[in-house]
Amino acid sequence: MPRAVRFRRYGGPEVLEVVDVDRPKVGPDEVLVDVVTVALNPGEIALREGAFDDVWPADFPEGQGNDFAGIVAEVGGDVTGFAQGDEVIGFAPRAAQAEVVVVGAGALVAKPAGLTWERAACIAGVGSTAWAAVEAVQPQRGETVVVSAAAGGVGVIAAQLARLRGARVIGTAGRGNVAFLRDLGVEPVEYGPGLADRLAAAAPEGIDAYLDNVGDGNVDVAIGLGVRPVRINTIADPGAARRHGVRSRAQVDASTPEVWGHLAAMAARGEFVITIAETYALDEVRQAYRDLAERHTRGKRVLRIRPA
Known part of the structure; x- marks a missing residue:
């Protein structure tokens, strides 16, 4: 059996x-x-x-x-x-x-x-979730995008997908993941108390889009930094999504064989790393x-x- x-x-x-x-x-x-x-x-x-x-x-x-x-x-x-x-x-x-x-x-x-x-x-889980989150905020070439928990399962894929669109990506993470993110072309900023100040210093010209993958007040940080609600997506804080009117696209919005196949082909070609x-x-x-x-x-x- x-x-x-x-x-x-x-x-x-x-x-x-x-x-x-x-x-x-x-x-x-x-x-x-x-x-x-x-x-x-x-x-x-x-x-x-x-x-x-x-x-x-x-x-x-x-x-x-x-x-x-x-x-x-x-x-x-x-x-x-x-x-x-x-x-x-x-x-x-x-x-x-x-x-x-x-x-x-x-x-x-x-x-x-x-x-x-x-x-x-x-692919079908975190891959689809990352795809939906990036699609929700539509990063453009030359824009600055923050990805929270950028070394996690969803975050690491979302950060790479945003970079493939030509965006500058700042990833929040712990100290142990600084070198890891830099190797992926993501600019690390340590999470925790004082995050908003560190992000403002890293992006003095402003942040265009923000992907919240962990909750913990990240949506409030994004709003406080002047990111428009339509350019914020959270997969972890439905309360903040309702409170601020930000997007909350996640796996259910992109979980199709067509998206899986596209992501799998990209990963197989080495366009992003899982x-x-x-x-x-x-x-x-x-x-x-x-x-x-x-x-x-x-x-x-x-x-x-x-x-x-």
Whole structure:
């Protein structure tokens, strides 16, 4: 029997179990995928802890994980775009952390051969989120854009996408990520108390757009620095979005196979880098989420389900 991550009650990482599950059946428009890698996301912690129970309640025993990469094992009779053995990138809400998943054919896109399995798993989640955030503020050549948490999973991609549009990018981060960001062509500014003053000093001619990936008052900082609300996007502070009328575009606004395919091709060509912080085995899922909860991550944490 295949194995999958499940939890039977809300709680910390200790509620996560790797259990045997029935092999899913494939419908006419569906594809069965042998999962190779799965990306971990902070939002999954909140779901598992019950923070969104009033909006997205768990159906116990609940699965976990969304964005993955794998190899097609079986296709339904009406599926024409994929065949057994194809390498794919996909999205399986609350189900991806498993040895096998079934998804509709429309939830998959081909994985480029030049893209590693770990990086491929990150495309549908943080890749789409970064794409949506950058599209929301439309950076132009020569403009100055601030990206908060620029060394994190979303931030590091968003910063690079903004640079590809010709913008000057200032990235907020901790001291340990200064050299890392500079290597990517991003100008680092340390976050924490006094951030607004440091940003003003780094951009005396003003800031044109601001991407908030972490909350913690970043929208208020952007407003205080004179950034127009239409050029601010937050994926982490819905209260500030309502208060100031800023944009709040995120994964749901760009999570399509077309966007995944475009991002995957760009990453495979080396146009931007997806940084992998650490890779874990499926049985290490509890520790993976303990590490993720520390939040001071450079890039993404990924589960490796099987060798490819």
